[in-house]
Amino acid sequence: MSFQTGLSGLTASSRSLDVIGHNIANVNTTGMKASRAEFHELVAASLGACKSINPGIGVSVATISQQFGQGSITSTGNNLDVAINGGGFFQVTQTDGSPAYTRDGSFKLDKEGFLITNSDANVMGLPTDATGKPTSATLQKLQLPTNSPIGAKQTTKIAAEFNLDARAKVATDIVPYPPITTYGTSLVAYDSQGVEIPVTLNFVKTSANTWDVYDSTTLATGAQALATNAAITQTNAANAELHTKNTALNATNDALDVTNTTLNAPNDTLDATNTELNAATDALDAENTTWNTENPTETPRPTYASGGLTRLPTYATGGLTRHPTYASGGLTRLPTYDVTGLNPAEEKIPAAAELVPTGATLQLTFDANGKLVTPKENVELTLTSLNPAVGENGEFTVELDLSKATQYGTSFAVSDLTQDGYTAGDLTGLSVGEDGVINARYSNGQTQSVGKIALADFRNVQGLMPAGGNAWVSTMLSGPPVQGMPSVGKFGGLRPGALEDSNVDLTSELVNMMTAQRAYQANAQTIKTQDQVMSTLVNLR
Template sequence: MGFSQGLSGLNAAAQALDVVGNNIANSQTVGFKSGSVSFADVFAGSQIGMGVQVSGVSQNFTGGVLGQGNSALDMGISGDGFFRLVNEAGSVFYSRNGQFNKDADGFITNAQGMYLTGYQATGTPPAIQPGAAIGPIQVPSTQMPAKASDSGTMNGNLDSGSEVIDTTANPFDPSNSKSYNSVTQVDAYDSLGNKHTVNVYYVKTADNKWTVYSSDTTAPKLDANGDTVYQQQNIEFDASGQLTTTPAKINVQGSPYSGGNALDFDIDMDGMTQQATDTAMNSPSTTGYPPGAVNGYVVGDSGEIIANYSNGQKQTLGQVVLSNFANPAGLTSEGNNAWSETPASGQPVNGISGTGNLGTLFGNRLEASNVDLSQEMVNMIVYQRNYQSNSQTIKTQSELLQIVTNLG
């Protein structure tokens, strides 16, 4: 039996060295999970064993270190979970390798052409709808359409020490600077994305009392005589400088411009105050914007794929789904940094980053291999010694047989 025992030891040590070699070879493979070999003794109805066998090779699914990614669509998982991938045939695979790019059709794929899955944003503006189906995520590079301004906000301070305007002697007239105390410009956009400049004028008519006028200076609203029509709103403050008019809104109206619809929306002034300091408005704004081209993408920590546009806007285009298993060690390795489900692994539990027992997904990060090179070098030395020792038992058995043969 000595030969068979030694031979089994040689085979087991050789397989163990194969596992170590594979680990070392993949020490720089993104998302790779190291393997470890398990041994079992062999008995065949005798008190002396028949040798050793490799009972299995298991994978270590502990996380690797997250490093900087090379692409805006690179992703890394900290904690438990896998990226869910499908191939063109619809077969589902799971991976920890977060190296992704877009294909010609805008789908997010890995290097093997498998599609990253998740929730696709739909609607206008795009959003993740409740109950959305899981499928390949597509990030189109189409232009974001313009949005007409339908509301605005303006807050700041009106100087309580401003001169009261005699509206009888100086009726409101934008061309007469003595007929108003100050003016603020607000940018707005029509249905085609044409930019309009809206002027908002402030006229102090008495202590704590003001009249606010507005005009779309780009495409003014005109009356029957061709004169500009100004919208107006009276507002009042108390002795503490707090606004008492509610709601305080100034309407903006204009005329159609370059094919776009006329402006017609309200600017909310509820945040206005009146104090003994200079008049100053805090970045007045409206909801509209011009059309924009895609400037790039970012991946949020919740797995949202967010597009940045040249008009300063952002839109969510999709959200990555993660999967986890009751027994990840039961997954079958399919190569190319991918695994597939088996009865031993259990069925996948799908969800978004940071929910349930799923880890956190980070954009522009990549998970390094979890191979411990120092430990692998030690294992290699141990298995090498084991191989040498088993070869020595075979050599010894051969010498004993030679002695017996010589006795004959």
């Protein structure tokens, strides 16, 4: 009997060394849980005995229990590495279609985008919408959109949070008028095809607690009005200079005209006298011509042509040059100018204070405490795309929310400016949140949820059966799995970019190994001693 007792001790010690060796071998295995051999004594039964003096018949291994204590968490920097900090197991579907459970979160992606373990088991989870809210309660294999770009989304809402300086002066009281961009901000919105639309918001103070708001469209109209006024002002400035020159020239012309009129007065009188004398001379010349013709044999009388009588020059013949007058057009009076034409009496050059844009989108009115009197949170703002195929002739409306605007005596500052549209983008990265939500990052700066990792737990985790590949399967002893979400109830949270180390304590295992070795040696010694006793008994003959 003593041989059997010692042999049972050897067997138990050997099994203990096997468990210790298995623990030491997996000291670096991710998510591995240490085991230990637990023993119980063997005692021969005695029917009807009220007390026993049986010393026992040895030992056997009662069970090899698993120690599901938390292992250390080591950061890896890999986006798809996930550790569970607390209770729960990842749920996976093995290659044969059977369910299994693991604490090893070193996940990978296969060629189809499925999230898998190193044993090619599919990680199970729930589908979600873009915000991370589950859309189904049925577990499914998580497949990530590795080859699917994200489509464009049209902007539907723009929200701005800012403070307008209460110390600012009313714009029309400032000369020259301040630039429209003094108080303003801008962002980029998108149409339904992802085309960028610059949006500008500018604010102009019109009274003590009132500001006009200009968007891109009305600002363009106002800028056009400003540009027109500026052009008119520039033209008027040139016209004013020309008007000054013309006035000086006309003053000279007027003086010259007076002089010419004075000079022409005696010429006119002399011309009348010459005309009368020339008329008499013309009559005498005609008589002399006739006489000379009729009496060619007589001494001819002198004619005008022969110089017998000198014909006096007249103004018409150029004998006396008549000086031109203004009225006769000799000197043209230069016109003066204004913005409407040749009318110096209506000359009009807009003052700087008049160059104010018009067509504000809305007005913001503040109370004595700097708060909006009427919150502006559902204002329709019309945006115009370069693509006429969008909306109606490229126009569509968005909601403008300015309800958080304030007016305090501090500098103008924008604390928040958002819009919900974006252009198309390609997948650039994946990450897992502490709540298990898997987020996809795209080249357009957007992040969308594409699934959520689910966990499972058991009433008796000691009843789980190791299946290899860092996985366990459920048994009747463990009970059915209880599904849950990370960081909810008794389920632990996830630590992305990290892995759970083995919970094997190498120091303890080495001590346990020495203890098991001593136990094995001692049991072997009991067999040796029993052999010596038996040998002595046989040699008694």
